[in-house]
Amino acid sequence: MASFRLRRFIDPFLFILLGTVLLATLLPARERAADFFQWLTYLAIALLFFMHGAKLSRQQVIAGISHWRLHLLIFSCTFILFPLLGLLLRPLITPLVGPQLYLGVLYLCALPATVQSAIAFTSLARGNIPAAICSAAASSLIGIFLTPLLVLWLMGASSDQATNTTEAIQKIVVQLLIPFIAGQLARRWIGEWVARNRAWLKNVDQTSIVLVVYTAFSQAVNEGLWTQVPLANLVGLVFVCCLILAIVLAVVWFVAKVLGFNLEDRITILFGASKKSLATGVPMAQVLFAGGAIGIMLLPIMLFHQIQLMVCAVMAQRFSQREHD
Template identity: 60%
Template sequence: MSRPSYLPDNFTLALVTTVLIASLLPCKGEAAHVFNIVTNVAIGLLFFLHGAKLSREAVIAGATHWRLHLVVMLSTFALFPLLGLALKPVLAPLVTPELYTGILFLCALPSTVQSSIAFVAIARGNVPAAVCSASASSLLGIFVTPLLVGVLLATHHDAETNAWKSIADICLQLLVPFIAGQIARKWIGAWVDRNKGMLKYVDQGSILLVVYTAFSEAVNQGLWQQMPLPALGGLIVVSLVLLAIALGVTRFAARRLGFSKEDEITIVFCGSKKSLATGVPMAKVLFPVHAVGAIVLPLMLFHQIQLMVCAVLAQRYAKRTD
């Protein structure tokens, strides 16, 4: 018997359950360390399998799709900062001044990598272009984000100390497994092609692990204690407004510019997200220690909302008939 269309799909229910478990039973200490390792392994496996799945021609086509990448970069590093400034009369009254500073910091961050690519894969979008675009956004953000923060907040702290480490981490976690999968395609490509269904479970499993570990960290840092309830409600509204505008603008731009449905999916998911993994370390470098908690709180909440909303959107895209 099929599930009624008005009910959430199983993956969305799994996401909600994961958030509830992380709120009630967040991983701490050694358990958190183990979960981080497991999450990194799952993400590495995800990129290895995508590398083995994709032909060399598809990867080259994704890397050379410059119009798509330009739209994603403009959304990430131009649209979001402009929205943060232009909507100040609307956004600022809903939150505290410290939280609004965190919102501007969020707007300056690069796109998230793992979940963007996983959602594009679930939605049957252009995965090679998503790998290139999301990875390039993360690498570029190491240098662009501190500059944008300086412009938006007049912050002049030096973020260069972590730049090379961030690049090394990204290459180690994402590019190395992907390249290894490309090399291994010669031997396992046929087997991967016959078992494409298992990639769905790797995609979804990696997202659930990212949600649990990220939300556990947020809860452990006092997500539900650091702000009054009205400010939390205001922050949810702000996050929804920013995400809705970003999703709407990227979808509209992709269609007006004549991109295919697969490219539209990549633009929408890569151009509407912000990276928690990059944002938290950057905040520790760019801001005083006592201010970091309030600065990253909007990012942590936005991160959870974007995962939940995009999970539903990815399922809707996936159900389309070509």
């Protein structure tokens, strides 16, 4: 029982990612090996978004349109509140984490919501599960188009950390959009097979993410990542992630209550609107950013991912213990 509770608080995959970062720090890919991993990463990202397209049911998105107020609030938080917080808190965040990690925080704020954990916590907390499924699926789909545009707006197309607009759009179309559409088209033939093998296919997602993290941190280490990011900035980043999450949770709960949503819907909104997707953020960073900047961009989402899991696990457990209506 203790180990089961621990798994609710800590994502085991995080340890794999931390091990990958350590490996990249001690044995970074260089020269030909770096080129090999770069191409392998491109292929892995294309496969990842092909599988996203094959998994995502259009019916899940269409079915939830009737609950548009709930979804609109979640999307507004994911794609408006988070980015605004990243901009408004800049005078506080930048001294704590430095200008490079601040850009990573902005990237975090532009990401779509998670799918699996938002649904899992809503289910545990006895919220509106169908609405959670629809909202999470739609957020994942919208994020493919909206997140890159938000990143370009938040950071500025002329930023040293971001590629130029034309190049970014080309990469998004080739590496993300075309594979995703191909997966949607192939769903007609492989949809049932994908549904039967979801547990096994999770390994494809995680392997792709590990490849991206190793390649990204290898580049960053080769360019002196750990000399650019002092320990004090990493501690400051933990504080910033906790602060942003706390503000979002408080604002979302208050607004949902003022708008008259019932408890089940408020639970769904709370867990759907406060999440940011590591699974989408890692491969998308490889497409949007260049060189050693990728490793720095990934640090905030890796920390925020674990913090949101720990906090939301406690909240979901508390909600689950309420009396049945």
